[in-house]
Amino acid sequence: MKTLATKRYHKAAPLFLVLLLLAAITGVAAVTTSSPATAATQVSADAILEGEKLFASNCATCHGLGAQGQQNIAPSLVGVGAAAVDFQVGTGRMPLQMSGPQARAKQVQFDQGQIDQLAAYVASLGSGPAVPTAEQVDGSLGDPANGMQLFRTNCAMCHGSVGGGGALTQGKFAPSLWETTPTHIYEAMLVGPQSMPVFNNANLTPEAKRDVISYLEEQRQPSAGGLKLGAIGPVAEGFWAWMVGIGLIIASTVWVGARSS
Amino acid sequence: MGTTLNGAATGTANYVDERTSIGGFVKFFARKIFPDHWSFMLGEVALYSFIVLLLSGVFLTAFFVPSMTLVEYTGSFPTMRGVEMSEAFSSTLHMSFEIPGGLLMRQIHHWAALLFTASILVHMARVFFTGAFRKPREINWLIGFTLMIMSLAAGFTGYSLPDDVLSGNGLRIIDGILKAIPVVGSYMSFWLFGGEFPGEILIPRLFTAHVLLVPGVILGLIALHLFLVFLHKHTQYPGGGRTHKNVVGLPLFPVYTAKAGGFFFVVFGVIAFMGAFFTVNPVWNYGPYDPSPVSAGTQPDWYILFVDGALRMMPGELFGFPFEWVIGGYTLSMNLLIPGLIMPALLFGFMAFYPWLEAWASGDRGEKHVLDRPRNAPVRTGIGVGVITFYVILALEGSNDIVANLFHLSLNDLTIFSRFAIFILPVVAFWITRRLCTGLQRKDHELVLHGNETGRIVRHENGEYIEIHEPLDAQAHWIRVSYEDIAPLDFAPQFNDRGVERKGYKFDRFKARLSKFYFEDRITPVTPDELEEAKHQHH
């Protein structure tokens, strides 16, 4: 006899069934995730929902749907806070392009609005550091001299004396800070991404962090001595002394010794 | 009197001559002949950069305060305002930011120092590769070698004077190496710093060493070095008319007065160019010395990099075997002594001693005034390239964090690679260079026998095709046939007729073995017989 399915079976039915299943899963996921915490009360519920969708499609493959992380693949993001998301996604480090000694800053994949939504979503999962205010990252309000003292004690050993970057072990490195925005600098200090230690607000107060930003902004000015040669230090200086100095001088000795026409 | 000088000059010359016999001196020197080649000016680069150092140094001493007394910075530079620092550092900042031209002079001084040390090594390499250290110039080689060591001392004491974090950490490393010396090390540390590191007297002591003691020794040695060059007369490259018994070239006055004198201004101009446009040693970025901060890219100036590289390369322990030993309760840090003292001593000792090593191998006692083309001394050239390779590997390892950061490599992998490379690559470089030299000699041999290929093909009536070769001109021919052929030494038999071993036999045998290493595989220069032979083979 003819089954019920043969009569009611429409050629588009499989497609509709899949969409229905997806919607059901999403709905279940949305309902079963924990309710927003008190992290950022001004963030609208819409932002969190949008962020959740973005997260599901871009981050969940590694970090898991509830951002709880996967062993040996990606850490849990519960409690990392909006600041961590703003930093990682805002510098293009996340989504991670390929595995290696560390995540590298690259082309940013999302616009700031989407980053804010992702940040709102992650912040809703567990309380963590918030994105700093404009005033907190305004270098003109900071003291560059105090920033110098703090930077050289806490930061220069990895990032170089003026923030030009430096090597860590096994192929890792502390990146150059010359192109980094003040907000991202603040967030990195607060969050301690990857190999970087955490500089919580008891270690470096928000004012201290702003002083560090002020110091770094001073370093973006031209150098009083002329070309900076990368501000790498004596190795670059020695290299240029040989290349330019000895090079020009030997060129001139060859000229001196050559026969005149 | 001969030529007429103007009245004032004649009067002065007469006045001085009647009191000093300077006439004979002027006669001897004015038309002294110096051979002409650009590579002979490299030593001058060192001399002239030293003069620039003296001149710019005098400017700096007018403003630098060699004191470790702590003061609060009251100058204009924004990231230093209110910071506590030594007077040495403060006066350096003052001179850089408040004295017009002060920073320029500091930069001229520092670039000149980097060039001084570099040009010494380039000059030393030229002297080495052309064999200019052979008799009678061995003593001058030693004087030059000592000048090289003094230049390192001058540089190190100099860049430590501003008392900044970078050079201060360098001093701390020196303190660590000193302390590692057995028995007396701790006392040497106390002696240098006047107590515990860093003490309050170090900068004034370094200042005196840097502006008085070291330059004094350098000036004295330069005077001796130049006196010997004049006494021995300069060496010359092989060529027509040039023998071990003459000098062919141009006179001191006016040609070299103009060329060498002018060259001083060229060197000064290049240094001024670098001082005007390139930042060097920006101590305001490092901050005043404090034992707590340190920055990525902590290296000494380039000429000390080879020691730093050795320190980085040396493992603290290898497969469980430690390099720090406790003997009877006393600590012996071989992980410091080997790279910090033993390796430099061996390297420098070898360099200083080399003329005697080669003299033993060649056994030649005559004065040598015609230089070798490097290809005609393959073992010597190979040794030179091997030593340079060794030095460069050390310097690269000393920059390993810069290299790692720049090329996104692993710091640890670089270090492990260089631990192997330091033993293997210099030997490989020696071997390759030696084979290259021998190859070039064979090429020369061919050129003498057959001349240059012209690319013109001629067909004989009988169908044979030949390429026309153009014989070398007289000068090119002469250069290729006139080099010395040194055969390995023989030595007298071991036992005399009574069966007693001869005194000095062991040393002779060593010299003979060395000689064999140097000269057994060699390309002898073409003889006239061989050339005739080759000519006949063509027809």
Add this chain to the structure above:
Amino acid sequence: MSNPDQTPHNDAPESFKDPGVPYHRPRRADVDPKAAKRAERQVAALFGLSVLGTIIALWAYFGLDISDDIASIQQVNTMIGVGIMLAMLGIGFGAIHWAKTLMRDHEMVEERHELRSSEEAREGAIQNLKDGVVDSGIGAAANGVPRRGLLKGSLITALAIAPLALLVPQIGNMGGDWNISKFRHTMWKQGTRLARDPDGTPIKASDVTIGSVFHVIPEGLNELETHKIEEKSKAVVLLIRLDPRDLNIQPGREDWSFDGIVAYSKICTHVGCPVALYEQQTHHLLCPCHQSTFDVANGCKVVFGPAERPLPQLPIALDSDGYIVAQRDFEEPVGPSYWTRLKTPAVASTGEEASS
């Protein structure tokens, strides 16, 4: 190539003949008066460039103001530098160009003399010295008996040791109090609070969250009147908190740390640089000078590099107000090794120096 047994075909000479100094090839300025005049003008122009350079340098010095901002400082220095550069290069290139184009460049030959003195001079020298020795009374008399041998020996002895009268006070005074036992002790004592570097404020345990690193000095260091930097050179410490599950507490040191908070000396045991790079995820400390790497989770033992000994650990505890304090000084000297490192006595528990 050569066969020494074969007789030559012709009368080939023993060795090749030296072709002599090559002929002088005239330069343009030697044959063409116009070229010579042009060269002369070029030389004069170069000297003129030098004068221009001097003027630029003087103008820059007097005319440009050096004020607070970096741009003006750079401008003054660069312009004076450009002036000096042109002033020098003008003279240099001018003089050399003159020598190359206009000065007579025919090669000349000068004979060398053998450096070895003539036999006559040598014999004369030896004889003069011999005469002098005889005259001095030290040398042998005509009959071969040495006279006044006492003179030579006593002279040499006196000369050999006289420099000591000067050198010993010189060297001896330069070493301060020569008290190398100071290497053994630091400022840390029982109850000394750990304070932030550089501002000196004490640290509460609750401030130190997992993944944090604090750069630490002893409280009171900034108030020292004398020897502040010497004390800081030994006393700087790193305070790190790890997840207690990651921390392998070393046997015998169970009470030296708490809650995953550990304190280690910051002075590298290799040659003394500050070991400051903390890699949070691997919990390794990297020294930037020679890349010694220490594993904080395993007693700061060396995992790579030239250091051989682990960083000394500072035993810490919590005081009643929640601040972190030291229990006592380090139990070994901090920093690089030295000969008597294991021989200097340990500090007493009150922190007084055991040796005077």
